[in-house]
Amino acid sequence: MDDMKTKSIDIATQEMLKKAREENIKTSWDRLEAQLPQCGFGQLGVCCTVCSMGPCRIDPFGEGAQVGVCGANADTIAARNLARKIAVGASAHSDHGRDVAHTLSLLGEGHAHDYEILGLQKFKVLAQEFGIDTNKPKEQVIKELSKKLLEEFGRQEGELVFTKRAPKKRQSLWKKLGITPRGIDREVVELLHTTTMGVDNDYKNLITTGLRCALSDGWGGSMVATEVQDIILGSPQPIRGKVNLGVLKENYVNIVVHGHEPVLSEMAVKASLDPELVKLAKSKGAEGINLAGICCTANEVLMRHGIAVAGNFLQQELAIITGAVEVMMVDVQCIMPALQEVATCFHTKLITTSPKARFPGVIHIAFEPQRAYEVAKEIIRFGIENFSNRNKERVNIPKQEMDLVAGFTKETVFQILGGRYRATYRPLNEAIISGRLRGLAGVVGCCNPKQTHDYFHTALVKELIKHDVLVLQTGCSAIACAKQGLLVPEAAKVYAGKGLQEICEAVGIPPVLHLGSCVDNSRILTAASYIIEEGGLGDDLSDIPAAGCAPEWMSEKAITIGFYFVASGIYTIFGANPFAVLGSKNLTDYLTKDLEGVVGARFEFCDDPMQMAKLMIAHIDRKRNDLKLKPVMYSQE
Amino acid sequence: MKKLTYKVDKCLGCKSCEIACAIAHAKTQDLFKALREEVLSMPRKKVFSAKGKSYPVSCQHCQDPKCVDACMAYALKFDQEKGMVLHDEARCVGCWMCVMVCPYAAIRPNAKTKIPVRCDKCQDKDEPACVKACPTGAIIWGAVDEEGILSSHQTK
Numbered sequence: 044m045d046d047m048k049t050k051s052i053d054i055a056t057q058e059m060l061k062k063a064r065e066e067n068i069k070t071s072w073d074r075l076e077a078q079l080p081q082c083g084f085g086q087l088g089v090c091c092t093v094c095s096m097g098p099c100r101i102d103p104f105g106e107g108a109q110v111g112v113c114g115a116n117a118d119t120i121a122a123r124n125l126a127r128k129i130a131v132g133a134s135a136h137s138d139h140g141r142d143v144a145h146t147l148s149l150l151g152e153g154h155a156h157d158y159e160i161l162g163l164q165k166f167k168v169l170a171q172e173f174g175i176d177t178n179k180p181k182e183q184v185i186k187e188l189s190k191k192l193l194e195e196f197g198r199q200e201g202e203l204v205f206t207k208r209a210p211k212k213r214q215s216l217w218k219k220l221g222i223t224p225r226g227i228d229r230e231v232v233e234l235l236h237t238t239t240m241g242v243d244n245d246y247k248n249l250i251t252t253g254l255r256c257a258l259s260d261g262w263g264g265s266m267v268a269t270e271v272q273d274i275i276l277g278s279p280q281p282i283r284g285k286v287n288l289g290v291l292k293e294n295y296v297n298i299v300v301h302g303h304e305p306v307l308s309e310m311a312v313k314a315s316l317d318p319e320l321v322k323l324a325k326s327k328g329a330e331g332i333n334l335a336g337i338c339c340t341a342n343e344v345l346m347r348h349g350i351a352v353a354g355n356f357l358q359q360e361l362a363i364i365t366g367a368v369e370v371m372m373v374d375v376q377c378i379m380p381a382l383q384e385v386a387t388c389f390h391t392k393l394i395t396t397s398p399k400a401r402f403p404g405v406i407h408i409a410f411e412p413q414r415a416y417e418v419a420k421e422i423i424r425f426g427i428e429n430f431s432n433r434n435k436e437r438v439n440i441p442k443q444e445m446d447l448v449a450g451f452t453k454e455t456v457f458q459i460l461g462g463r464y465r466a467t468y469r470p471l472n473e474a475i476i477s478g479r480l481r482g483l484a485g486v487v488g489c490c491n492p493k494q495t496h497d498y499f500h501t502a503l504v505k506e507l508i509k510h511d512v513l514v515l516q517t518g519c520s521a522i523a524c525a526k527q528g529l530l531v532p533e534a535a536k537v538y539a540g541k542g543l544q545e546i547c548e549a550v551g552i553p554p555v556l557h558l559g560s561c562v563d564n565s566r567i568l569t570a571a572s573y574i575i576e577e578g579g580l581g582d583d584l585s586d587i588p589a590a591g592c593a594p595e596w597m598s599e600k601a602i603t604i605g606f607y608f609v610a611s612g613i614y615t616i617f618g619a620n621p622f623a624v625l626g627s628k629n630l631t632d633y634l635t636k637d638l639e640g641v642v643g644a645r646f647e648f649c650d651d652p653m654q655m656a657k658l659m660i661a662h663i664d665r666k667r668n669d670l671k672l673k674p675v676m677y678s679q680e
Numbered sequence: 681m682k683k684l685t686y687k688v689d690k691c692l693g694c695k696s697c698e699i700a701c702a703i704a705h706a707k708t709q710d711l712f713k714a715l716r717e718e719v720l721s722m723p724r725k726k727v728f729s730a731k732g733k734s735y736p737v738s739c740q741h742c743q744d745p746k747c748v749d750a751c752m753a754y755a756l757k758f759d760q761e762k763g764m765v766l767h768d769e770a771r772c773v774g775c776w777m778c779v780m781v782c783p784y785a786a787i788r789p790n791a792k793t794k795i796p797v798r799c800d801k802c803q804d805k806d807e808p809a810c811v812k813a814c815p816t817g818a819i820i821w822g823a824v825d826e827e828g829i830l831s832s833h834q835t836k
Contacts (some may be wrong), residue, residue, distance in 0.1 A: 080813050084699070104714075105720050106723075
């Protein structure tokens with residue numbers, strides 16, 4: 044069991060890994076082992092496969108070839124490779140945003156009957172933001188708004204509307220640097236263009252174009268996704284939920300939703316409560332239908348309905364290995380190709396739903412917004428029919444489950460701090476100014492079998508809250524900390540410093556706030572802008588005593604998030620695996636040092652959670668000092 | 681006695697063995713850190729290519745080593761027991777004679793330290809780093825007989 048402890052700190056995960064080993068089922072940890080040692084050129088980012096004169100590699104030890112066939116050196120090659128990843132990450136988030144905006148447009152045309160405007164308040168505010176007269180009939184406003192939102196993707200000139208949410212000073216810096224994003228699709232295409240053979244050979248310029256593309260995600264595609272989801276699926280409110288594999292229920296039909304786009308899983312939530320389907324489930328000998336989620340789809344249905352979270356990214360295979368999952372319904376992103384193989388070891392049916400994400404030989408039930416509820420019902424019915432195929436002797440559901448509170452948004456979270464009658468950001472700003480709170484941290488991102496699963500997230504977050512830093516979380520990072528019990532108000536008493544404890548106790552919030560899925564990182568950007576608007580903490584996002592970190596990242600999307608955070612002025616640390624850039628000293632120095640002088644923030648690579656916390660706290664203290672704020676109220680020392 | 685041999689048909693020319701070798705002979709023993717060392721580590725192994733095939737090359741530790749004969753400083757000697765050419769770096773004057781006489785071009789001049797480097801079969805490790813690094817199993821670390829021939833089951 045000892046080597047299990049190096050794989051994950053989560054007991055449920057350890058148990059399932061043990062079962063997997065006994066039954067000779069391979070998981071990502073085994074596949075990582077089979078991949079070792081991984082290619083040094085790839086890790087350093089100095090392998091170029093852009094054209095067919097290559098593949099070319101730069102000898103990192105300085106003796107062999109120092110340029111590729113075309114003459115590109117390590118700086119150009121590493122920067123081009125990184126730029127491509129930024130473009131891919133941005134396209135993933137933004138294409139998600141487009142799909143959601145498209146659903147809104149179908150709703151306006153009367154073709155998406157299963158959806159309605161649930162976030163009416165936000166709908167009006169957003170329409171006004173886009174200059175639409177909200178006195179017009181609702182259908183008309185929906186049509187105009189969805190048209191304008193979709194136009195953001197194809198816009199050729201000008202500025203994305205959401206960039207105006209940023210503080211004035213930040214907007215003018217972007218203008219000065221020429222990185223204000225124009226159109227969401229345009230920035231991705233332009234960045235990809237610059238990376239092809241023989242275009243941009245200046246690593247600094249490649250990064251500049253990359254920053255612009257990343258901004259088109261954070262202040263564009265992701266923000267569209269978040270805002271429109273809040274409109275058609277409802278704005279989240281603080282809500283209780285449960286997390287970890289223990290949420291799967293032995294006598295129920297277990298349906299797991301996994302992926303990122305919530306438009307279908309939202310309907311699955313509704314369908315799981317459908318009396319006709321519940322009756323069908325009971326007729327098959329089940330006690331009912333149990334819906335649970337993995338990854339960001341989980342976060343979305345958790346935020347809005349309190350649906351239980353079965354686990355984060357590395358637990359997707361483990362959920363199937365419990366032997367208790369009838370259907371795993373997936374949409375897009377972070378869905379391991381290995382799921383299919385693991386599912387064949389059990390009765391579990393994997394069902395793909397997006398035309399963009401197919402698996403050979405896997406059941407595909409195409410999602411169409413026009414008949415969303417019908418599709419969801421069909422999938423759940425599939426699960427119910429599959430219940431009788433479950434081999435009860437092979438069912439092992441770990442006991443571990445933990446309570447959590449989620450559903451914080453830029454609208455709810457800080458208004459809670461102000462109370463119902465003082466719903467402003469003032470109390471938050473005051474807390475930082477007075478030193479009761481040291482500052483804010485965003486801890487986000489994936490999990491990665493190269494690191495001890497969940498350990499980096501939780502060790503870092505515990506250390507931060509101990510030093511009176513309020514932690515905002517999204518994605519698999521939030522799920523990791525939730526499993527360790529950090530997302531309940533009571534956690535403040537156990538783990539938080541005195542200042543943060545006082546705040547948590549006064550308003551009844553956890554010391555770690557769950558803001559949603561990965562596209563919801565855009566909530567952090569808007570929240571930070573509100574903080575500046577409220578006053579007293581500088582006039583640019585880079586002035587706020589705040590820092591970001593993705594301790595166990597693995598996805599290209601994480602790189603893009605990192606870039607829009609840094610481009611927005613927020614110092615950001617990346618965990619154990621640096622971006623593949625270390626093969627270029629110039630590029631590494633540019634990202635980790637010189638960018639500070641360009642956008643007021645820089646990257647840091649660090650592979651130790653305690654050290655990460657130290658660096659983030661030191662950065663927050665430096666910002667406090669620059670703002671000439673009082674020292675923190677309760678010093679640890 | 682164990683020896684490094686190669687299944688050339690399996691070599692993809694990825695140079696992972698070169699990188700692993702350089703790391704194994706770096707102070708920090710870590711890829712990312714090794715690149716920041718004052719004197720960069722140098723791989724003792726090189727992958728050469730000829731007629732569309734890739735050939736990993738490192739010191740063969742010949743039984744009749746030309747390099748030992750050529751060394752004027754008596755820095756090289758063949759150790760029968762270990763089956764290795766040993767290099768006494770303190771005695772080496774950096775004349776590059778060994779580099780020139782090696783029929784395999786397997787001895788590599790390190791211009792910065794002014795002494796040549798060669799494969800030491802990773803004496804401090806349980807098996808040479810290149811063997812572990814090879815993703816296709818093209819590098820074989822196997823026992824050889826007195827003639828230096830691999831036993832037949834190991835060549836499969």
